Amino acid sequence: MHGRLPLDYPWLFANSFKDLLTESGKLLGMGPDWLTPLDVEAQRIGYRQPAAHRTLTGASIRIALHRGNPDWRTITVEDLDRFRAELDAFAARDDVRSLRPEFVAGGRVREWYRNLRTSIYTTQVVLHSLGVVAKQVRYISTGGRPHQRPSGPPAIEKVIDRYIERTAPARTHNNLRSRFRVFTSWLTEHHPEVTNLAQLTRTQLEEFLTWVATGYRNYRTGQPVSVSTQVHTISALNVFLRKTLAWGWDDVPDRPLLSHLDMPKQVKTVPRYLPAPELDAIVEAIHALADPYQRAACLIARWVGPRRSEIRRLELDCLDAYPDGHPRLRIPAGKTYTERTVPLHPEAADALRVCIEQTGARHQRPLIDEVTGKPTQYVFQLRGRLLSDYFLFDSALQQACDHAGLVDADGAKTVTSHRFRHTVGTQLAEEGARIQTIMAILGHTSPAMSLFYARISDTAVLHDYQTALQPGALLAGPAAEAVRNNELSEQAVNWLSSNYYKTALELGHCLRLPEEGPCECVSRTGFDGDIETWEEHQRCRHRRSTTMSCVSVRPGWRSRPAVIRRRRSERSVGSLGNSGFTRRRCARG
Secondary structure (H helix, E strand, O other), X not given: OOOOOOOOHHHHHOOOOHHHHOHHHHHHOOOOOOOHHHHHHHHHOOOOOOHHHXXXXXXXXXXXXXXXOOOHHHOOHHHHHHHHHHHHHHHOOOOHHHOOHHHHOOOOHHHHHHHHHHHHHHHHHHHHHHOOOOOOOOOOOOOOOOOOOOOOOHHHHHHHHHHHHHHOOHHHHHHHHHHHHHHHHHHHHHOOOOOOHHHOOHHHHHHHXXXXXXXXXXXXXXXXXXXXXXXXXXXXXXXXXXXHHHOOOOOOOOOOOOOHHHOXXXXXXXXXXXXXXXXXXXXXXHHOOOOHHHHHHHHHHHHOOOOHHHHHXXXXXXXXXXOOOOEEEEEOOOOOOOOEEEEOOHHHHHHHHHHHHHHHHHOOOOEEOOOOOOXXXXXXXXXXXXXOHHHHHHHHHHHHHHHHOOEOOOOOEOOOHHHHHHHHHHHHHHOOOOHHHHHHHHOOOOXXXXXXXXXXXXXXXXXXXXXXXXXXXXXXXXXHHXXXXXXXXXXXXXXXXXXXXXHHHHHXXXXXXXXXXXXXXXXXXXXXXXXXXXXXXXXXXXXXXXXHHHHOOOOOOOOHHHHHHHHHHHHHHHOOOOOOOOOOOOOOO
């Protein structure tokens, strides 16, 4: 502790030093009260004692011994990063099971490694909250990643990394890189001779497209991936190749190799909203959630329908009221990079106020927002970081669905946070809200998505459907059923016969019954059937003459198209001579 004997991390990891937090540790500047300020700060920001004290011990003692300085106020980010790197290297040693007594006795190395990683994470969170270090820590899972695909050739990975850094926000880097890994790992396996993107050909990409459609499997289930996953994978590669070509980058193909025509066809599904009985059941179950943060997040999703990331990033001053006192919620910039204010149901507002009071009482240090880059105090901030989507929604809704009985055959929840969003949009459309209102509440930048909800709740379609198909609906007046059942009286048939021409001229078609023979409607210039008898020939001639006398006085009869129609009609009537007739068939008018 005087700088004369540097202690390396492998030796520090191989031994335990809990005794230094007793009275004997005072000789080295530690002792029982050494971590008290860190314990108090950890409890203030939401950690529970004495668990937090045990977690802080493992990393802080080893860092102090390695530095030869017991003053934790002088710890830097470099010290914390060095500790992580040395810990990873120690856990990966072939002889690690012989370096600690509990490992020799059969203890689990993985569990010890996970606990020490948690210790360094918690230490940095508390030091950041105290202002000792400026860098925010991001929790990294220590679990294995069997689905992680290997990287491709260095020249290809270099171009991809450059593209990701230029085009994608930091929060999406891993997701986008994993999509490119699907292609680079396939390329390494099937075409190892390709070490540069400039060597790509259309034939190779067609092979990749075939593999995506037939050989791309989900790493969990082993089943073919969905069409949506196929579209996202191909689209990311298509955009990458086109943008880098437009920017004139080196080591990329010199012509477009993919287009939108290579995308598999995707079914445009209707948003899955929640029916009223299921909605009532899940809301009742949400009220029964014990955690106030989970309860508030789910109620906001139900009454306003924001995206999960938008709810998670609500700021501490997000809630106010309209002039009439109705609660109003300010939703932060998210996917669309646009803030908006929306009305909030009083039920959700009351739950949100409880969280605001609890979080505000801790006076936590602001975090740098991933979208705006500004220091921000969040509502759903605990222990120096944002609460996860899994805790706020996945875990909470699983509990609520179990309580409400809304689970499938495997016991998985059938209600997700995004179904609340679809439900809000559907309810707005059913109540007659304008498209602009749906866009403003749900945060759509284009009316295209909002129109989906309008189509689902098209009241005009519902009215026409009920008018036509509901019991007792009239399709063609009160006599329609009699016509279908051949129950018209002789008087009705005579009336139809006497008003035949008037009906044809007025409606463009006749109302002849089956007993009257085939239809001879010739209200247009051609014949509409075969004339086989002299009686039919006479009726058609008289009908055509009557038609000409009625329409000759219409305005515009002397216009060129009308003159052509009139001459054709005259020729048709002239062809019907008094002696004999010609059997003719013309197109139906």
